Amino acid sequence: MSATETTGGSALPLAPRLPVVWKSEAMANRRKARYAADRRLQLYGMAAIAFALGFLAILIGTLTFTGYRAFTQSMVTIDIDFSSAEINRENPMESNWRAIFRQAVIDDVGELSRSEERDYFSMFTSSAPFLIRDRIIADPSLLDGRATFVVPMSDPIDQLAKGLVNTDLPESQRRVNDKQIELFKQLEAKGAISQPFNWGLFFNSDSRFPELAGLAGAISGSFWLLLVCFLISFPLGIGAAIYLEEFAPKNRFTDLIEININNLAAVPSVVFGLLGLAVFLGWFGLPRSAPLVGGMVLALMTLPTIIIVTRAALTSVPSSIREAALGIGASKHEAIFHHILPLAMPSILTGTIIGLAQALGETAPLLLIGMNAFITSPPDGVFEASTALPTQIYIWADSPERGFVARTSAAILVLLGFLVLMNGIAIFLRQRFERRW
Amino acid sequence: MVGYLFGLMALAALVAAFFGAARSRANRRSATVKTHSRPIYHGLNAAIWTGVPAFVFLLLWLLGQNSVIDALVLGSFPGADAMTGPERSLLISEIRQVASGAIFTQPTPEVLAAVDHFKSLQSIAGWAMVAVVAALCAIGAFLGMRAIDTRFRARHSVERSVTWFMMFSSLVAILTTGGIVLSLVYEAIQFFARVPITEFLFGLRWEPQIAIRADQVAGQGAFGVIPVLFGTIVISMLAMLVAVPVGILSAIYLTEYAGERFRAVVKPLLEILAGIPTIVYGFFAVLTVAPLVRDLGVMLGINASPNSSLAAGAVMGIMIIPFISSLSDDAFAAVPRAIREGSFALGATKGETIRKVLLPAALPGIVGGVLLALSRAVGETMIVVMAAGLIARMTLNPFDAVTTVTVQIVTLLIGDTEFDNPKTLAAFALGLMLFIITLGLNLIALRTVRKYREKY
Numbered sequence: 001m002s003a004t005e006t007t008g009g010s011a012l013p014l015a016p017r018l019p020v021v022w023k024s025e026a027m028a029n030r031r032k033a034r035y036a037a038d039r040r041l042q043l044y045g046m047a048a049i050a051f052a053l054g055f056l057a058i059l060i061g062t063l064t065f066t067g068y069r070a071f072t073q074s075m076v077t078i079d080i081d082f083s084s085a086e087i088n089r090e091n092p093m094e095s096n097w098r099a100i101f102r103q104a105v106i107d108d109v110g111e112l113s114r115s116e117e118r119d120y121f122s123m124f125t126s127s128a129p130f131l132i133r134d135r136i137i138a139d140p141s142l143l144d145g146r147a148t149f150v151v152p153m154s155d156p157i158d159q160l161a162k163g164l165v166n167t168d169l170p171e172s173q174r175r176v177n178d179k180q181i182e183l184f185k186q187l188e189a190k191g192a193i194s195q196p197f198n199w200g201l202f203f204n205s206d207s208r209f210p211e212l213a214g215l216a217g218a219i220s221g222s223f224w225l226l227l228v229c230f231l232i233s234f235p236l237g238i239g240a241a242i243y244l245e246e247f248a249p250k251n252r253f254t255d256l257i258e259i260n261i262n263n264l265a266a267v268p269s270v271v272f273g274l275l276g277l278a279v280f281l282g283w284f285g286l287p288r289s290a291p292l293v294g295g296m297v298l299a300l301m302t303l304p305t306i307i308i309v310t311r312a313a314l315t316s317v318p319s320s321i322r323e324a325a326l327g328i329g330a331s332k333h334e335a336i337f338h339h340i341l342p343l344a345m346p347s348i349l350t351g352t353i354i355g356l357a358q359a360l361g362e363t364a365p366l367l368l369i370g371m372n373a374f375i376t377s378p379p380d381g382v383f384e385a386s387t388a389l390p391t392q393i394y395i396w397a398d399s400p401e402r403g404f405v406a407r408t409s410a411a412i413l414v415l416l417g418f419l420v421l422m423n424g425i426a427i428f429l430r431q432r433f434e435r436r437w
Numbered sequence: 438m439v440g441y442l443f444g445l446m447a448l449a450a451l452v453a454a455f456f457g458a459a460r461s462r463a464n465r466r467s468a469t470v471k472t473h474s475r476p477i478y479h480g481l482n483a484a485i486w487t488g489v490p491a492f493v494f495l496l497l498w499l500l501g502q503n504s505v506i507d508a509l510v511l512g513s514f515p516g517a518d519a520m521t522g523p524e525r526s527l528l529i530s531e532i533r534q535v536a537s538g539a540i541f542t543q544p545t546p547e548v549l550a551a552v553d554h555f556k557s558l559q560s561i562a563g564w565a566m567v568a569v570v571a572a573l574c575a576i577g578a579f580l581g582m583r584a585i586d587t588r589f590r591a592r593h594s595v596e597r598s599v600t601w602f603m604m605f606s607s608l609v610a611i612l613t614t615g616g617i618v619l620s621l622v623y624e625a626i627q628f629f630a631r632v633p634i635t636e637f638l639f640g641l642r643w644e645p646q647i648a649i650r651a652d653q654v655a656g657q658g659a660f661g662v663i664p665v666l667f668g669t670i671v672i673s674m675l676a677m678l679v680a681v682p683v684g685i686l687s688a689i690y691l692t693e694y695a696g697e698r699f700r701a702v703v704k705p706l707l708e709i710l711a712g713i714p715t716i717v718y719g720f721f722a723v724l725t726v727a728p729l730v731r732d733l734g735v736m737l738g739i740n741a742s743p744n745s746s747l748a749a750g751a752v753m754g755i756m757i758i759p760f761i762s763s764l765s766d767d768a769f770a771a772v773p774r775a776i777r778e779g780s781f782a783l784g785a786t787k788g789e790t791i792r793k794v795l796l797p798a799a800l801p802g803i804v805g806g807v808l809l810a811l812s813r814a815v816g817e818t819m820i821v822v823m824a825a826g827l828i829a830r831m832t833l834n835p836f837d838a839v840t841t842v843t844v845q846i847v848t849l850l851i852g853d854t855e856f857d858n859p860k861t862l863a864a865f866a867l868g869l870m871l872f873i874i875t876l877g878l879n880l881i882a883l884r885t886v887r888k889y890r891e892k893y
Contacts, residue, residue, distance in 0.1 A: 034786050034788075034789065035786060037786070037788050037789070038786040038787055038788030038789070039788075040788070041689070041788040041791060041792070042690065042694050042788070044686050044690075045686045045687060045689050045690025045691075045693075045694060046690060047686070048682065048683040048684075048686035048687040048690065049686075049687045049690055049691070049703060049707070051683055052683055052687060052707055052710060052755070052758050052759075052762075053703070053706055053707070055710075055755050056706065056709060056710055058725070059713070059717075059718075059721050062721065062724065062725050063717070063720075063721070066724065235606070236606040236609050237606070238606075239602055239603040239605070239606030239607070240603065240606035240607035240609065240610065242603055243600070243603035243604055243606065243607045244607055247600065247603065248607070254607075256611070257607055257608075257610060257611055260610045260611055260614050261610045262883070263614070263876060263879060263880075264610055264613060264614060266809070266812060266813075266875065266879045267617065267816075267872065267875065267876075268815070268816025268817070268818065268843070268871060268872075268875055269816070269818060270816065270818045270843050270846055270847065270868070270871070271617060271621075271816070271868055271871060271872050271875075272617075273850075274617075274620065274621060274846070274850075274864070274865060274868040275613070275616055275617045275620055275621075277850065278620035278621075278623070278624055278865065279616050279620050282620075283504070283620075284500045284501070284503070284504065285503030285504045285507060286500075286503070300609075300613045303609065303610065303613070304610065307610070331592065331596065333596040333599060333600075337599075357712070358712075360714075361713075361714025361715070361716070361717075362714070363714065363715065363716045363818070363819045364715075364818035364819055364822070364843070364847060367822075367847055367850075367851060368846075368847065368850050368851075372851065381440065383439075390714055390716045390819075393716050393717075393720065394716060394819075394823075397716075397719075397720050397723065397823065405724070408720060409720075409724075412716075412717050412720060415714065415717070416713070416717070419712065419713075419714070423712070
């Protein structure tokens with residue numbers, strides 16, 4: 001049999017074809033090329049994955065590298081002898097704390113010229129006198145005799161202590177001058193410098209000075225935001241999902257609602273911010289920068305996620321359970337609320353936590369409703385102006401001081417930490433409680 | 438105070454539930470006929486009557502209270518009628534400031550009088566609110582308790598309330614969309630009353646400065662949206678250039694070549710890229726990628742801007758990879774086995790099957806995914822706010838800075854906003870445009886995907 005034969009005796013004359021010699025050189029080369037193409041595609045795929053994951057590693061790596069230093073803070077230990085200081089003992093608030101502080105730190109190093117003195121004082125955080133005052137007011141018994149205080153060093157010196165200042169540069173090109181380096185070495189030799197864990201990062205509020213700035217306000221603001229968001233979106237989302245899944249008649253209106261929900265999930269977040277600004281702030285006159293408004297906007301954004309997740313969870317509960325409930329006389333509501341919903345709850349909670357984690361990282365809508373204000377105390381409730389973690393990152397990223405670069409990275413690490421925690425809880429819930437039918 | 442009020446309402450509802458259930462139980466014991474509903478439903482019904490009307494009233498009251506008080510205070514302020522909008526809002530915020538005790542300069546006697554008026558209105562409003570809420574609770578509790586009877590179908594009543602709540606919940610999605618459309622359109626119309634719509638749509642200059650004095654140079658801002666849109670397209674295209682090949686290739690590798698274990702590890706890792714907040718990407722773009730791009734520019738002899746569109750676009754592309762990857766993944770998985778095996782049976786290698794059979798078959802799904810990703814890229818805000826430029830320029834050079842729609846929205850609205858400034862309103866016009874573009878992209882994408890699904 002030859003390959004040139006045609007079946008059925010076609011009228012068209014076909015060009016004679018030689019039999020394919022599979023073992024020939026040409027065929028072997030062709031095969032090789034085809035396999036090489038196959039391997040190339042595989043390689044491209046691997047390269048693509050390596051690119052994406054490599055990028056992820058670089059992202060986390062750089063943030064950790066720039067951020068880890070902000071988890072410690074250079075502190076200086078100051079010994080103050082109050083017995084000789086001029087203090088208004090009846091009313092410590094009224095004393096000249098700046099002078100007391102200056103006298104105390106001057107004692108540590110001896111004679112300095114006027115300009116050197118100024119350089120020296122600028123090595124400590126500018127609110128050091130007030131930190132000392134606040135401790136005295138909290139504990140007046142410290143005034144009897146000597147007491148030691150640990151106060152943060154100012155940002156340039158903090159950088160110096162962490163080895164981030166290139167001392168080989170000419171003096172005019174760095175923010176720490178030679179005298180300050182000398183004084184710093186002197187303090188270091190005395191053992192006054194320490195670098196403990198920076199608790200201030202978590203327990204201080206925002207400040208213009210990097211060495212004092214912390215995330216307390218942002219974390220509590222984010223907490224209130226998520227609380228409002230959860231309280232609104234969780235019941236509404238579950239209600240909407242149950243209605244659409246179990247009760248709604250199939251008509252054009254419910255179709256419209258479904259299309260709507262799917263579209264809402266894809267509306268850019270900044271548009272939700274515009275909604276919040278125009279409707280909640282503009283028309284209803286709710287307070288600007290308040291977690292209440294932010295939480296409401298985030299709730300509207302999270303709602304589609306929760307609805308979609310809840311509907312999926314409801315449909316995954318086998319219908320035999322519903323039928324059994326209905327069969328022994330439960331009403332439709334009872335079947336759903338006593339049997340189906342509890343069984344679907346782990347999946348719903350998992351989805352809700354993931355939705356809240358997304359809401360936690362959302363920035364743009366919060367910027368539009370003014371949650372990027374400079375606020376130096378944590379909010380006491382949902383009506384008070386506050387920042388949130390992502391907006392705090394935005395504020396710090398915009399600040400020119402060197403110290404804020406590390407703080408921003410550290411704040412990002414804290415935010416990512418919260419996200420990991422929430423997702424971890426979600427995964428735990430899913431693995432522990434979710435049932436596969 | 439409002440917090441306590443909510444707490445008290447919840448407490449009242451709880452008490453009503455308890456007494457309602459107790460009363461129904463007592464009824465049940467003494468009754469000769471069988472009761473219709475279990476006591477718990479009678480209790481719940483009483484709680485709903487007690488709590489829900491008061492709760493709804495309180496919400497509506499709180500939403501309206503500030504606007505009404507402002508209007509009343511302004512209405513009685515001498516000369517307020519002649520004021521323009523910004524002056525009015527300035528005045529009202531001054532009154533609020535003074536009322537809350539923050540006094541920077543000595544306020545005028547008119548303001549002081551207004552502050553007193555404001556304070557008295559506020560306290561009246563507060564007491565009225567408490568009184569009405571208490572009355573509503575009491576009436577509700579009375580009605581709810583009176584309804585308890587052996588033959589009263591409390592379960593039906595409760596279920597009806599629950600159904601109403603669920604219907605309202607599903608309406609919230611519609612209300613949200615309605616709110617978005619209404620607010621955007623309303624503010625945009627205000628904007629087009631000041632700047633003609635043709636100038637906005639076809640203008641080639643975007644300089645949203647507003648003159649402080651009339652005779653200032655460049656006193657007249659220019660609101661032509663074309664350069665802003667152009668910048669958005671440039672950055673989105675750069676993002677797609679990164680994301681589309683990487684996303685599709687990684688999906689191919691994960692679905693066709695990778696083993697089960699590799700896939701189980703790598704896929705969630707890729708998804709992490711989508712879970713990282715965009716502000717993190719933005720900071721990363723500024724901190725690491727922008728300097729790299731500048732170095733690259735120096736190497737190539739090009740003067741790179743610190744806010745190059747390349748840095749913003751590339752980082753945005755990375756963020757989008759998982760969207761394209763997982764949607765292409767679904768598209769590949771939806772291609773029937775038979776097609777794949779037919780191709781193998783004809784002697785095609787795996788690579789040939791993928792390129793010549795799977796890709797064309799999955800193409801509509803992939804295109805849908807790419808369009809969805811594109812709509813993400815267009816609407817993405819924080820990366821470009823931090824890494825892209827502010828000045829609208831029409832340049833294709835990826836080392837130059839361009840601006841985007843979202844950047845302009847955020848920069849126009851950050852800080853204090855007045856609602857009758859063309860600058861503020863321009864942001865809403867841009868928002869409307871963004872909403873329409875992303876909605877269109879989403880609808881086309883969904884239609885493409887759905888059409889494709891019908892094929893098999």
